[in-house]
Every structure is written in C-alpha cells, then in structure tokens.
Amino acid sequence: MKITITDVRKRYGDVVALDGPSFEIPSGSTFGVLGTNGAGKTTLFELLVGHHEPDAGRIEVGGLDVERAGHRVRERVAFLPEHAGFPSSMTGREVLSVHARIRGLADREARIDDALETVGLADAADRAVEGYSNGMERRLGLASALLAEPPVLVLDEPTAGLDPRGVATFHEIVERIDRETDATVVLSSHVLSEVERLCDTVAVLEDGELRTVGDVDELRAAGETVTVVLQSADDPARLLDAVQGWGEVVETTNAIEVTCERDAAFDLLSAIDSETIDRFEVREPGLEAAFRKALATETAAGDEPAAETEVDA
Numbered sequence: 001m002k003i004t005i006t007d008v009r010k011r012y013g014d015v016v017a018l019d020g021p022s023f024e025i026p027s028g029s030t031f032g033v034l035g036t037n038g039a040g041k042t043t044l045f046e047l048l049v050g051h052h053e054p055d056a057g058r059i060e061v062g063g064l065d066v067e068r069a070g071h072r073v074r075e076r077v078a079f080l081p082e083h084a085g086f087p088s089s090m091t092g093r094e095v096l097s098v099h100a101r102i103r104g105l106a107d108r109e110a111r112i113d114d115a116l117e118t119v120g121l122a123d124a125a126d127r128a129v130e131g132y133s134n135g136m137e138r139r140l141g142l143a144s145a146l147l148a149e150p151p152v153l154v155l156d157e158p159t160a161g162l163d164p165r166g167v168a169t170f171h172e173i174v175e176r177i178d179r180e181t182d183a184t185v186v187l188s189s190h191v192l193s194e195v196e197r198l199c200d201t202v203a204v205l206e207d208g209e210l211r212t213v214g215d216v217d218e219l220r221a222a223g224e225t226v227t228v229v230l231q232s233a234d235d236p237a238r239l240l241d242a243v244q245g246w247g248e249v250v251e252t253t254n255a256i257e258v259t260c261e262r263d264a265a266f267d268l269l270s271a272i273d274s275e276t277i278d279r280f281e282v283r284e285p286g287l288e289a290a291f292r293k294a295l296a297t298e299t300a301a302g303d304e305p306a307a308e309t310e311v312d313a
C-alpha cells in the first residue's frame with residue numbers, strides 16, 4: 001500500500017518538527033527513516049498514523065487522506081510506538097486479547113496465537129508482562145501491531161534499547177514479514193547498518209527536512225570512493241610501497257587498505273604485481289558515506305557548520 005507524504009509541516013510552539021518533507025513510500029517496501037535526534041521521525045510517524053494533524057501538507061495511505069479518513073487509515077496501519085506501555089499485571093495474551101477486541105477483530109484466538117508465534121512469545125504468553133524483559137515487551141508491541149495483519153506497519157525505533165540477541169530476533173521478524181507478506185513496513189532507526197540490512201528504500205531527515213531519499217543499493221553505490229583491501233603475499237613493505245599515491249593508505253593487522261576513487265580501483269589492481277598479493281576485496285563505502293554526504297551537502301548549502309551526527313556506523 002503506497003504512502004505519499006506531501007509538504008508536511010508541524011510545529012510545537014516555536015519548534016519546527018517537520019518542515020515540508022515530500023516523498024513516497026512504495027507499496028510493499030521496507031522503508032527506513034533515518035535521522036539524528038530530533039530530526040522529526042517520531043513526529044512524521046505520529047502524523048502518518050493519525051495521532052496528530054499536520055499544520056499543513058498531506059499524507060495519503062493507499063490513496064486515503066489521513067486527516068479526512070483517519071478511522072479508515074487506522075484500520076490499515078499498525079503502529080509500534082517507541083514507548084509502548086502495557087498494564088504490567090496482565091499477561092501477554094490478555095494484552096493482545098484486549099487489543100484485538102478493541103479493534104473489533106474476528107478469529108481473535110487464532111490471530112493472537114499466530115502473532116505470539118511470529119514474535120517468538122508463545123512460551124511466555126501466559127506470564128504477567130511485569131516479568132518481561134525490555135526485548136519481550138518490544139516483541140509484545142510488535143505482536144499487537146501484527147494482530148490485524150495490517151497492510152502497513154509503522155515501527156518507531158523498534159530495536160532501540162534491545163540487546164544484540166533481541167536486535168537479531170527483531171531483524172529476523174521484520175525480514176520474515178518482508179518475505180512472507182505484502183505489507184509495507186516503515187521503520188525509523190539511528191543505526192545505519194540496521195537500515196542497510198532491512199530496508200530497500202530510505203529517507204534521511206534532518207531538522208524536519210528531507211535530506212535525501214532513494215533506493216538503499218543505489219545510495220550505497222553512489223559513493224565516489226571505494227576501499228581496496230589487499231592481503232600481502234609475503235612482503236608487506238613491497239606492497240605498501242606499490243600502493244603509495246593511489247589514495248589514502250591504512251595498514252591494519254593483516255591487510256593494507258587503500259581508499260581511492262571508484263574509477264581508479266581497477267587501475268590500482270592492474271598496476272600491482274600479482275605476486276605481492278594473496279587476496280583482495282573491494283569494499284563499497286556503505287550507507288554511512290551516503291548519509292554523511294546527504295547531511296554535509298545540505299549543511300554546506302545552508303551555509304552552516306558541518307553537523308555532527310549521532311548515527312552509529
């Protein structure tokens with residue numbers, strides 16, 4: 001189900017939370033919204049799910065205007081907020097049962113069992129939520145979002161605060177949804193590697209504005225440099241000598257890395273005596289380079305000092 005965001009604006013008093021981003025989220029995609037703290041991600045999601053109204057602009061979900069048809073949109077969109085508070089004395093199953101009833105869902109028992117199974121909470125379903133770990137609560141939130149098998153899932157920083165195992169489980173769940181359903185998944189994150197792994201399309205927000213939007217693979221490939229990683233055969237000094245002048249050279253414990261212009265990688269590899277290398281690899285710059293470039297370009301255009309990002313590599 002396609003989502004269209006058009007020139008959406010939202011202020012909280014003097015604070016401009018969203019300053020007119022416009023972009024489309026393709027139907028069936030797993031779409032990442034990246035941004036530094038305060039970039040406007042949560043605000044955008046809250047407008048998208050109809051919790052607040054924009055001051056100006058429009059959001060359409062599958063052709064329905066969120067402001068005019070909020071109720072019908074909410075039937076199509078499930079939201080996992082950043083902080084979902086559950087009544088701690090209820091069991092996971094009871095929480096889902098209440099949510100299913102409020103949403104007027106049929107086949108409640110079967111849906112609840114399916115959702116619990118999908119998020120890996122079946123064994124803990126009859127335990128009180130107060131005994132759940134943070135990761136289990138996040139999974140319960142996701143189970144609640146999945147109950148209605150919605151065509152659109154909006155997940156606000158779904159892995160924030162999870163330990164590595166919790167993060168891995170969450171990634172597997174999102175990947176399974178992507179593989180097995182037609183749902184459009186929109187998620188926000190600070191972690192570029194997570195977006196790179198899960199998402200096919202990404203938008204970068206900063207200060208409420210759209211900095212860049214596009215296909216993750218294309219953004220990754222749009223970097224102007226690559227890193228050629230060379231493993232020396234038996235004479236690292238000779239190899240080190242051979243790569244001087246081709247770009248920025250870094251020696252790691254078992255390799256020599258040369259970051260050079262994308263077009264120069266082939267010439268570099270052709271120029272090195274093949275007897276001096278055991279193995280080579282050409283690394284793409286990754287989404288991080290595209291992300292930093294998007295922020296740096298716009299910042300330079302705005303004539304402001306380069307922004308520090310809090311985004312993890």
Ligand SMILES: Nc1ncnc2c1ncn2[C@@H]1O[C@H](COP(=O)(O)OP(=O)(O)OP(=O)(O)O)[C@@H](O)[C@H]1O
Nearest residue numbers: 012015016017035036037038039040041042043044
């Ligand atoms: N209810 C509110 N009242 C006042 N200001 C708000 C409110 N909600 C958000 N803001 C402000 O709007 C801006 C955007 O906030 P938002 O939470 O949308 O950003 P975010 O990208 O989700 O940030 P984070 O990554 O830190 O969660 C911030 O400057 C924030 O302080």
